[in-house]
Amino acid sequence: MPAPAFQPGFFASGPQVLFEDAEGGVRYLPEVVPFALAARWFEAVRDHADWKAMRRPMYDRVVDVPRLVAAYRLEDPALPGPLADIAGHVRDALGEPFNAVGLNWYRDGRDSVAPHGDKPHMITPGHPIAVLSLGAERRMVVRAKQPPRRSVAIDLAPGSLLVMSHASQATHEHGIPKVRGPVGQRISLAFRVRPPR
DNA sequence: GTCTCCCAATTCAA
DNA sequence: CTTGAATTGGGAGA
Numbered sequence: 001m002p003a004p005a006f007q008p009g010f011f012a013s014g015p016q017v018l019f020e021d022a023e024g025g026v027r028y029l030p031e032v033v034p035f036a037l038a039a040r041w042f043e044a045v046r047d048h049a050d051w052k053a054m055r056r057p058m059y060d061r062v063v064d065v066p067r068l069v070a071a072y073r074l075e076d077p078a079l080p081g082p083l084a085d086i087a088g089h090v091r092d093a094l095g096e097p098f099n100a101v102g103l104n105w106y107r108d109g110r111d112s113v114a115p116h117g118d119k120p121h122m123i124t125p126g127h128p129i130a131v132l133s134l135g136a137e138r139r140m141v142v143r144a145k146q147p148p149r150r151s152v153a154i155d156l157a158p159g160s161l162l163v164m165s166h167a168s169q170a171t172h173e174h175g176i177p178k179v180r181g182p183v184g185q186r187i188s189l190a191f192r193v194r195p196p197r
Numbered sequence: 198g199t200c201t202c203c204c205a206a207t208t209c210a211a
Numbered sequence: 212c213t214t215g216a217a218t219t220g221g222g223a224g225a
Contacts, residue, residue, distance in 0.1 A: 054205095055205095056204070056205050057205080058204090058205045058206055058207085059205095059206080059207085061206085062205095063205055063206065064205090065204085065205070066205080066206095113204095114203090114204055114205070115204095116203080116204075119202090119203090
């Protein structure tokens with residue numbers, strides 16, 4: 001007999017641990033936000049954030065940074081669109097005192113972010129980073145910086161949270177590789193506890 | 198001001 | 212075919 005389709009956690013898997021460390025490692029939490037709400041948030045954030053297109057020199061040419069970005073301190077009284085509401089949800093979901101958010105808009109499969117770890121000045125020891133995904137699913141790759149450089153891929157569904165420990169930012173890199181073929185638009189919101197300036 | 202680190206796209210090798 | 216290394220240069224942070 002095949003497993004019954006309604007068995008909880010069989011098809012729609014629950015929280016997933018990509019790897020473990022002393023601070024909780026990297027965890028994927030699907031369906032933290034209901035699908036319909038995530039869809040509304042996607043449109044509102046897309047339409048109201050003040051997106052910036054960056055350019056960067058590369059050899060003898062200047063190239064576009066392959067995504068649009070925006071960033072806010074959560075104490076900003078003029079947070080655009082639903083950002084304050086979203087921040088409240090994420091804070092409540094994890095019980096972390098997030099005070100900053102960085103947004104990335106991946107417009108199609110050519111948009112990406114190179115593997116990287118968050119810089120020490122962006123985060124606070126003991127506090128994780130939480131990446132909320134909205135819009136289309138995109139694959140993230142998390143890779144250890146030290147040999148054997150194990151890498152894990154995770155498809156980030158809308159409404160999910162990827163929670164990465166502070167320690168993991170020193171030991172691992174994460175990135176969104178380019179993909180060929182049609183891909184929908186995705187917006188990520190990376191919540192952090194940043195040190196005061 | 199000075200130093201260090203990072204990240205873009207393309208090319209090339211395995 | 213796929214994956215990874217190497218490459219240059221400007222900007223951000225310490």
